[in-house]
Amino acid sequence: MVWSDLQIQKLAKEFVTVADEVYMLYPEDAGNLNRVKNDPAHLFFKKFGEAMPPRDWNARGTKQGIYMMGPNGEYLEGKFAAASNAPEMRVRLQRALTRWESLRTEKSYANLPVPVVKTGAPPEVSGATMILKVNLRDVPRGPGDRSGARFSPADHTTESWPDFTKWAWNENWIGFDDPARWVPRSSSSEPVPAAEMQRLAREMLVDNVRGQAPGWQPSAIKGLDVTMRRTSVKGGLVTIVYAGSANLTQGANSFAPKIYGEAVWNSSAGAFTSFDWVVIGPRTGAWQFNQREQDRGPAPMGIAISLFKPN
């Protein structure tokens, strides 16, 4: 991906940088386009797109891409489906900044310093009391297997659009508003509350390692048994162990993992200081967009759940 390029990271500091979902901003179908037709964000992006060279703007399809624009939507540079070619993106960023120098003089833009911001969670979860980052990865299918490797040189010999599908990991997010529900009420072992556990399973224990997958339907939960128990209490810090298993099956798609986790709850703060789970098991099947048509399993998939600390 272009963002690992140090020169691109440096050039990006000259811009107000923003990442956002494209479909809600510029839908591809007529019905949803009609829904956003008066939305100022859509109109701003649409006007920018209409000023782009046709070869760089996917007028009929998805607008996924990387775009550089002036503060009033003036065209500086950009290209749809551009996240894998770092040399090209370096050139485009430099060209955008050259155009910006002319534009800011022409329009007397203030060109004030851009505040440094830290990349946070997606907006859908950023207001939650407890935010969990959920990482998925294909894991070895046997001794010596490298299909779930962090890096494979073969994956990096080309820089074409579908290259991202070879990266065997992904990241999802979920937020909960009542973290105390994940804390045992006594020293005895007890089930994790069903509402929280079912939501976690249906939304996060999905196979989108290499593409997109929907959440599980309620009826897909054939088994979900996760207990929690305190293992120590010291100075207001409660150490908790979680263990169990799940069986999620919907048609030919399934995921049947074992679950183990540990967390530390700060009683006086009413918040977790750590929350780490591992979920591993065989997955089967393929969804329309999860790139598993040629790899329907059963094959092991691993999920790591971690507490996200915004600051």
Added chain:
Amino acid sequence: MRLKNIVLHLLGLLLAAPLSLAPDAGNFREWHEFIRPSAQETAYTQVGWRNKFWPAVLEAKRLGRPILFWTMNGHPLGCT
């Protein structure tokens, strides 16, 4: 680029997965580390990304600065 890929490949070999596919008290830290993305894989976070387009536009207008917009189907900062 070839040298960089070889180094990354060797790093990957060092980060071997535990033998058992059943997470437990003995191996779960190792599994957690294996599954989570490395610093190289999350290099995109080195660019400080705002997470909503329109507030960023308004900020750019206030500052009189250009906008760098990265957009995907599914939020680029995580497919929630």
